Amino acid sequence: MNSTTNISISDIQIGDRFRKDLGDIDGLAQSITEDGLLQPIGVTPDNRLVFGYRRLLAFRDVLKRDEIPAVVIDIDNLARGEYVENTFRKDLTASEMVAITDALRSFTRGGDRCSEQYRNNVVAVTKKRACEIVGWKLDKYDDAKKVVQLAIPELVQLMDEEKVSLHAAARLADEPEDIQKEAVKRVEAATTAAERRGILRTVNRIKRARQRAEQRRAECEAPDTSESIRLYHCSFQKLTEVAGLKPASVHCVLTDIPFGNEFLSQINDLAQFVGEVLAEGGVFVCYVGQHKLNEKIRAFDQHLNYQWMGTSRWVGRCNQMHSLNVVSNSIPFVVYTKGERAPSKWSKWIDTLECDSREKEFHEWQRPLAEMETLLRSFTMPGDLVVDPCGGGFTTAAACQNLGRKCISCDSDKANVVVGRQRLRSEAKEEVVEVEGEKIGPASVAHLSHEMV
CATH class of the missing domain: 3.40.50.150 (Vaccinia Virus protein VP39)
Incomplete structure (x- = not known):
């Protein structure tokens, strides 16, 4: 059975790692300082690292800690452990990321601190900081937020499934509901990624065709006296x-x-x-x-x-x-x-x-x-x-x-x-x-x- 304990960082054997893109280690360290380590690293009984390399680097190189919480996993194949940890996990969807970011923005710090002056000056996490904690850019949050607020549910789902980009989904969210429904229909019928990427051009063609049809109808209905x-x-x-x-x-x-x-x-x-x-x-x-x-x-x-x-x-x-x-x-x-x-x-x-x-x-x-x-x-x-x-x-x-x-x-x-x-x-x-x-x-x-x- 796996168990969790604090172990000495110097005792951990890192070995070869398959993930090369380590991202923002300094930002991760700041998040750990503010919010704590939400998930321990994983090591074998003989202290070989299975997963959590980025967290380990944040503790060791940025925070200068000597120990780190770790879950001990009895596994023989380290490569399989790293693969399972990083492949079979399910990434958060864009709408879930919006929900988490908004939750962070509504969170205020203070806890059980006794300073009256501190409690009176507590402020919520800014949008920028909330996005940094979650790990995405402000413009991506703004696009996804617009989709969540304005788009029909089917378009939100296509965004979450990454069949429509955040930018395209945000543009479509500004359109009337009937245009959004037509766009969803076209995306679902698309057979290639290129067709899905071209959805904005398709929507513009639909809008122009409708405008021409409306103009023709208005011309036919105009008084002829x-x-x-x-x-x-x-x-x-x-x-x-x-x-x-x-x-x-x-x-x-x-x-x-x-x-x-x-x-x-x-x-x-x-x-x-x-x-x-x-x-x-x-x-x-x-x-x-x-x-x-x-x-x-x-x-x-x-x-x-x-x-x-x-x-x-x-x-x-x-x-x-x-x-x-x-x-x-x-x-x-x-x-x-x-x-x-x-x-x-x-x-x-x-x-x-x-x-x-x-x-x-x-x-x-x-x-x-x-x-x-x-x-x-x-x-x-x-x-x-x-x-x-x-x-x-x-x-x-x-x-x-x-x-x-x-x-x-x-x-x-x-x-x-x-x-x-x-x-x-x-x-x-x-x-x-x-x-x-x-x-x-x-x-x-x-x-x-x-x-x-």
Whole structure:
């Protein structure tokens, strides 16, 4: 039968040890000083060490003790004894480590000490010290604690089983319960460790897919009325008055301005107009072209806050600028905000848009409908008010109609307004649209179109 006794350290025969990583011996010695030796070492009847090498070193080299409590074990094979001690034991799970750490933090020292002054100044063990005693880092404790507090039981179990890392489990604990359940399901179905390690990427894909689905549903459920899209025949300088636009009432201005010299004199007016109608944090997205881009940027900078520049590229026929001997197949667009940006309201967006076809049936400068829809989805939500001060082919208005955004747009050329009205009517679910405050039916559209031709 095994027995426990204090034996002289100098009498212990250490021999060869298989465990090489000894860890923090000084920390172990401090723990022994504060809390005592919780488990004695193991030796054979002839004082050969079986287990407890780290405890022995703490007693001998740090605490400078001559004796150490030991349990005497009658075993012949020392290697097997060390293996059994260090292999078949069960390590504490992360949630159990949290419980122990929290218990240590609630523990106050003092005991039977008689000093009244000592008892009045007793403090609990700090979180840092509790983690040192247990033997893990603060960040690991914080992660595991979050999981224990916020995660569903199935996720806590996966953390304890080490199928999900502490960091990943803590990130997942911040997600809604349905996302956590989906993550657990994916981890349990994983066949490789790599699949389990990639659970955060998988969850991000799930979230993005759900966000897209919710956005599509909101777009489908958005009101589809004649009042949601309004086209006006006027210059953008008069749009505020004609359309009754209130200052700071617009979520987004999305437009494609003329790129040539003829519009340069109006750039300052456009920048001022956008600054007046945009709500705080509203976004201005504008195709600007490369020609005299510096002048356009300077004008916008006076009224708005620059955020980024994107590019629209296409395949096929390119534009030639003979004076510079350059062939261009891309158009830059700028992204500004009024005041501080509100990126939490933006979807993740790509700054390089690819076009595989030209769409010019409504205007010679027409942008692809899918491209405008992409920008609207990136920077607006269903029901937002969008303004396009340079309607042209009214692609922005058509995209707003498709996606459930409200839109006010204008053009100084009445023929463009007529064509835009035809376009919206042909693509709308209802047969009536509103132009310049007047509800127009199919007969009126046909008559006006013939008159303009």
